[in-house]
Amino acid sequence: MKKEILKILREAGENPVSGQMICEKFGVTRQAVWKNISQLKENGYDIESVSNKGYRLISEPDILYGPDIESRMSENCICKSVECHQSIDSTNTRAKQLAESGAEEGTLIVADRQTAGKGRRGRSWSSESNIGIYMSLIVRPSISPASVSGLTLISALALAKAIKSVCGVESHIKWPNDIVIGKKKICGILTEMSSEMNYIHYAVVGIGINANTQKFPDDIADKASSIMLESGKKVDRAELIAVTMELFGGYYQKFVEAESLEPFIEEYNEILANRDKEVRILYGMLEDVDKNKTECGIAKGIDSDGALIVETSDGIRKVVSGEVSVRGIDDYV
Numbered sequence: 099m100k101k102e103i104l105k106i107l108r109e110a111g112e113n114p115v116s117g118q119m120i121c122e123k124f125g126v127t128r129q130a131v132w133k134n135i136s137q138l139k140e141n142g143y144d145i146e147s148v149s150n151k152g153y154r155l156i157s158e159p160d161i162l163y164g165p166d167i168e169s170r171m172s173e174n175c176i177c178k179s180v181e182c183h184q185s186i187d188s189t190n191t192r193a194k195q196l197a198e199s200g201a202e203e204g205t206l207i208v209a210d211r212q213t214a215g216k217g218r219r220g221r222s223w224s225s226e227s228n229i230g231i232y233m234s235l236i237v238r239p240s241i242s243p244a245s246v247s248g249l250t251l252i253s254a255l256a257l258a259k260a261i262k263s264v265c266g267v268e269s270h271i272k273w274p275n276d277i278v279i280g281k282k283k284i285c286g287i288l289t290e291m292s293s294e295m296n297y298i299h300y301a302v303v304g305i306g307i308n309a310n311t312q313k314f315p316d317d318i319a320d321k322a323s324s325i326m327l328e329s330g331k332k333v334d335r336a337e338l339i340a341v342t343m344e345l346f347g348g349y350y351q352k353f354v355e356a357e358s359l360e361p362f363i364e365e366y367n368e369i370l371a372n373r374d375k376e377v378r379i380l381y382g383m384l385e386d387v388d389k390n391k392t393e394c395g396i397a398k399g400i401d402s403d404g405a406l407i408v409e410t411s412d413g414i415r416k417v418v419s420g421e422v423s424v425r426g427i428d429d430y431v
């Protein structure tokens with residue numbers, strides 16, 4: 099009910115909403131409404147009681163609170179419920195546990211802090227409290243396990259669009275799925291899945307966003323940044339989460355139907371950071387190839403499988419994510 103109350107109060111803006119109206123709408127007593135409002139106030143929501151008129155939402159705290167995030171989503175949003183933690187080891191680990199025990203598609207785990215945040219390739223993901231967004235969405239797509247990397251690419255697309263819409267700043271995708279502003283990374287995605295040969299039990303799309311980080315350690319300061327540092331404005335984290343989910347849901351439905359990235363190639367390539375720029379392919383991850391082998395070429399964009407097409411002097415390469423890395427010629431991007 100807190101979700102609904104927040105939604106009504108936010109939509110009413112300056113206008114007070116009568117307690118009676120809330121009671122009638124949800125078929126609950128005045129006491130129940132009052133109790134929920136009191137609990138919201140305890141959580142830092144400044145709700146004014148205007149005598150004989152009702153309640154007015156004056157301000158909202160910068161916290162990650164499940165009912166608040168849910169109150170910003172539409173009925174048909176892919177995200178069906180939000181589980182929020184002040185501190186957790188890793189939202190991906192929690193999401194996998196829940197998925198194993200049958201949690202439905204659309205369950206979202208959000209944390210204000212992670213004590214063991216995971217990055218790709220066994221790296222860690224710095225996850226301090228109050229400044230970042232750490233979230234993992236459970237999905238159960240009916241697609242082949244071979245197509246699962248597409249989920250990460252559509253997540254990147256949804257994120258870049260959500261950042262533009264909520265924070266008003268342009269970001270780009272560094273293939274396959276890092277979000278960068280300028281030449282600095284502000285967001286990473288780690289997708290994990292449980293599958294059989296031809297069947298996905300579930301996938302967890304884990305997203306880490308440097309939202310309001312003010313300072314980065316010296317060793318990564320030239321490669322990492324935050325949305326706030328780049329846009330000069332504090333990020334409304336709850337709003338960014340909700341809008342990302344709305345946009346992701348739209349892309350996800352189309353992607354699962356087509357089981358291809360074909361419908362998104364143009365949109366993705368438009369915001370591809372390296373498009374038509376020189377890149378270096380690092381082959382170090384491939385087993386049967388010299389670990390130091392690199393090759394340069396011009397990145398042309400992705401194909402319907404999400405592979406990056408690179409024009410080299412020896413011909414076209416279709417670079418597959420997870421097998422190679424791609425860098426800018428002098429920098430990370």
Ligand code: BTN
Pocket residue numbers: 187188189190191212214215216217218219221223231232233234276285286287288304305306307
């Ligand atoms: C990367 O290395 O770029 C991917 C980073 C992914 C980090 C996110 S934070 C939320 C989720 N939980 C984790 O433990 N990792 C992902």
